[in-house]
Amino acid sequence: MNLEQAQKALFLTDIECDWHSLLQEITNILPENMLTIQCYGPVISNPYGDIMRSIIIAIYQEKVEEIYVVGTKNSEALSANVLIELDSMKEKIRTLDYLFQHSRPEFLRGTVHEWLNENSHDRIEKCVNIIYHHPLVPQNVKVRGLIIDHEDGKPSIVEVSPQVTV
Template sequence: MNVNKKVLCLTDIENGLEPILQEATNTSAENMLTLQSYGAAISHPYGEIMRSVIIAIYQENIEEIFVVGTKDKRTSLGNGLTQLETMKDKIKTLDYLFQHCRPEFLGGTVDEWLDGNSSDTIEKSVEIIRQHPLVPSYVKVRGLIVNPKDGTASIVDVSATKTDQVYPDHCLSR
């Protein structure tokens, strides 16, 4: 265990992940910072979750970030919301917008966006953090899938090459 390494874990709202994360990241509890949100997804590079990640990097001297998804999630917010009859028309409209007008949203449908816990979502979140201009190059960013039922964890392999551009070419000057 590297006693000096500071780690930030962006996790889903799930209780009891800390011991699994400590073992998977090889980090002590006092050097682990956990940021919880529904779905553990970063949907916008300049949103509030990304802001919290950046502030944590600089204020807490974070060296490694894990975007953590949970396997066999007990409840799915997305499926629960889309079952409501009153929301079906709105969801149909939003699905159209997600597919045709707003490609920066994570997921291709409202259900996928609301769930935010797939390995694809984790990969996209890892890329948003890696490519962010305010994240230092020395910070390692990795995805992690945790199964709270059996206490196992596996790394989500996200290549270092840019697969999806988070920022259009005309927006970058570096």
């Protein structure tokens, strides 16, 4: 057995996608060594939130050596559904937009619409960096982002690497 195939990998994926076989093919990780955390997005909005807690526990308890944050190129259908629902809450949205702009500097986006519909690449890159730079994640754990684009029927992969600060 190849040593590379024996290592455990954690995949943070979108809740609506089932990419087990594709991810297995891309990474050469055996199914029994693949752990998955699913969430909408995928997104880690808080480096000390529940998703990050699950990632850290998986690293130590399951001896995870690689983490992949996996998403698709912008899903316009999802964005449209979110926007339709938000139209019925215009007053709440105006209040939140005000708070986003004036009271909560930790929000990187200026409006609720921008926050909910963040670009896939930016969202995945942000997640990769949160995991990679987290003080409880060992330096030997590899963190990568994968963006899957199914435009022509064949998945093409764009890898997102963590930003290394010196």
